[in-house]
Amino acid sequence: MFDADFFRRWMTATATSVDREAERLTALDSPIGDADHGSNLRRGFTAVTATLEKEAPDTPGGVLTLAGRQLISTVGGASGPLYGTLLRRTGKALGDASEVSAEQLAEALRAGVEAVMTLGGAAPGDKTMIDALVPAVDALGSGFAAARTAAEEGALATTPLQARKGRASYLGERSIGHQDPGATSAALLIAALAEAAGE
Amino acid sequence: MRMIINVPETVVSDALRGMAAAHPELTVDVENRVIVRRDAPVAGKVALVSGGGSGHEPLHGGFVGPGMLSAACPGEVFTSPVPDQMVRAAAAVDSGAGVLFIVKNYTGDVLNFDMAAELAEDEGIQVAKVLVNDDVAVTDSLYTAGRRGTGATLFVEKIAGAAADEGQPLERVAAIARQVNESSRSFGVALSACTTPAKGSPTFDLPDGELELGVGIHGEPGRERRSMMTSREIADFSVQAILDDMSPRNPVLVLVNGMGATPLLELYGFNAEVQRVLAERGVAVARTLVGNYVTSLDMAGASVTLCQVDEELLRLWDAPVKTAGLRWGV
Numbered sequence: 162m163f164d165a166d167f168f169r170r171w172m173t174a175t176a177t178s179v180d181r182e183a184e185r186l187t188a189l190d191s192p193i194g195d196a197d198h199g200s201n202l203r204r205g206f207t208a209v210t211a212t213l214e215k216e217a218p219d220t221p222g223g224v225l226t227l228a229g230r231q232l233i234s235t236v237g238g239a240s241g242p243l244y245g246t247l248l249r250r251t252g253k254a255l256g257d258a259s260e261v262s263a264e265q266l267a268e269a270l271r272a273g274v275e276a277v278m279t280l281g282g283a284a285p286g287d288k289t290m291i292d293a294l295v296p297a298v299d300a301l302g303s304g305f306a307a308a309r310t311a312a313e314e315g316a317l318a319t320t321p322l323q324a325r326k327g328r329a330s331y332l333g334e335r336s337i338g339h340q341d342p343g344a345t346s347a348a349l350l351i352a353a354l355a356e357a358a359g360e
Numbered sequence: 361m362r363m364i365i366n367v368p369e370t371v372v373s374d375a376l377r378g379m380a381a382a383h384p385e386l387t388v389d390v391e392n393r394v395i396v397r398r399d400a401p402v403a404g405k406v407a408l409v410s411g412g413g414s415g416h417e418p419l420h421g422g423f424v425g426p427g428m429l430s431a432a433c434p435g436e437v438f439t440s441p442v443p444d445q446m447v448r449a450a451a452a453v454d455s456g457a458g459v460l461f462i463v464k465n466y467t468g469d470v471l472n473f474d475m476a477a478e479l480a481e482d483e484g485i486q487v488a489k490v491l492v493n494d495d496v497a498v499t500d501s502l503y504t505a506g507r508r509g510t511g512a513t514l515f516v517e518k519i520a521g522a523a524a525d526e527g528q529p530l531e532r533v534a535a536i537a538r539q540v541n542e543s544s545r546s547f548g549v550a551l552s553a554c555t556t557p558a559k560g561s562p563t564f565d566l567p568d569g570e571l572e573l574g575v576g577i578h579g580e581p582g583r584e585r586r587s588m589m590t591s592r593e594i595a596d597f598s599v600q601a602i603l604d605d606m607s608p609r610n611p612v613l614v615l616v617n618g619m620g621a622t623p624l625l626e627l628y629g630f631n632a633e634v635q636r637v638l639a640e641r642g643v644a645v646a647r648t649l650v651g652n653y654v655t656s657l658d659m660a661g662a663s664v665t666l667c668q669v670d671e672e673l674l675r676l677w678d679a680p681v682k683t684a685g686l687r688w689g690v
Contacts, residue, residue, distance in 0.1 A: 197438060237442045239466075325504065331583075335583075
């Protein structure tokens with residue numbers, strides 16, 4: 162079973178890894194975007210860590226809902242509403258239980274990913290964060306480590322794709338050959354989940 | 361890359377502090393990043409709120425004032441502002457007659473303004489939205505995020521602002537704004553990439569002797585790269601791209617817009633070529649505006665925007681406006 166503390170560790174681990182990888186995310190965002198993905202997410206997850214410390218929500222759902230709201234209020238761009246919605250909807254799906262099972266977490270995360278697809282209109286293969294998140298959710302039944310591997314492979318597999326959503330889509334065929342920064346940061350989020358679980 | 365900044369993290373708030381000092385007719389909330397005309401809310405009149413990433417100045421903050429925007433929300437450089445800013449702006453300017461959100465068509469701007477509209481309506485503010493998507497360089501809109509909002513944003517903000525200033529109701533102001541957007545098309549070229557303060561180096565690599573055709577306003581590369589062209593050739597190509605997509609029956613407003621690092625000497629020379637092509641193609645010009653209005657940091661280059669106007673839209677275009685970036689008739 163996973164409690165609020167586990168979800169706080171997930172968010173803290175995400176903040177640490179986004180901070181560590183910010184330059185790489187921004188570098189990936191330069192040729193096919195506008196060179197700010199790393200700095201925007203760093204600003205967001207730094208604020209998430211601060212607000213979680215201050216408000217100390219005591220349920221898994223409370224942690225993720227608060228984290229999502231904070232991302233929406235601080236990140237801006239498309240990543241703010243998309244990552245914010247992912248965490249907020251996952252948190253809402255977890256309800257107000259003080260502990261949740263791995264199955265409940267997987268189910269809630271799937272609801273969160275579906276909300277992101279509805280909001281952003283992206284489907285798998287559009288070269289977006291969805292290309293890391295959908296395989297991760299599909300693999301979660303086999304454990305956190307499997308989800309991490311699936312997300313990382315999904316992010317790598319965006320390289321040959323042509324972008325159909327977001328700013329990279331304006332480039333048409335010239336977006337081919339670049340790994341998607343959104344799928345890359347989504348893989349960091351899933352890797353942090355595995356790290357929080359000690360896998 | 362050398363810039364007159366302190367650190368990248370404070371670029372936007374430093375600029376807002378400077379703007380506050382230069383423009384006592386504006387209320388600039390540096391902490392919450394909202395620029396509001398000081399006399400807001402104006403009784404009985406619809407309010408206009410726009411916003412977007414910073415780096416496009418004078419858009420949008422420079423267009424706040426009588427006859428144009430009521431408030432603007434600047435985001436981080438090239439990053440949409442957040443819903444909290446837009447809700448705060450809407451609450452500050454709403455007189456009870458409602459608020460029009462003017463949104464450039466980028467995924468981030470659309471998502472954040474959509475969320476803000478819901479939150480503002482929860483607070484009892486009547487909100488209408490207009491999406492600006494005038495950039496003809498994005499051709500395959502089924503497989504992209506759709507056409508970008510660029511130069512036409514100025515036309516929408518000015519003309520809808522004049523309609524609001526006359527006391528027209530929200531649905532009418534929104535309809536006029538949509539008409540302006542639907543009547544507008546733009547095409548832009550870049551001679552250099554731009555440098556965001558956070559990255560510190562150019563967003564893409566453009567070798568000497570080449571230019572990018574069909575660029576947006578965020579330092580993203582265009583659809584096509586060619587060997588450098590003359591002003592005459594760039595005007596032919598840009599106007600052709602626009603006229604492939606619209607056949608003006610009425611006279612047009614022309615915006616020859618600099619991207620930030622192209623001198624007015626070049627822009628006026630380019631305008632001469634744009635006017636020549638339009639005359640050759642039998643397109644009548646009602647008014648022309650030349651200058652740096654919808655910029656992309658330090659990018660060199662220019663865009664052309666045409667907006668087909670009837671007598672009503674032309675009258676609203678000519679109406680007085682008093683903002684930091686656009687001012688006439690007052």
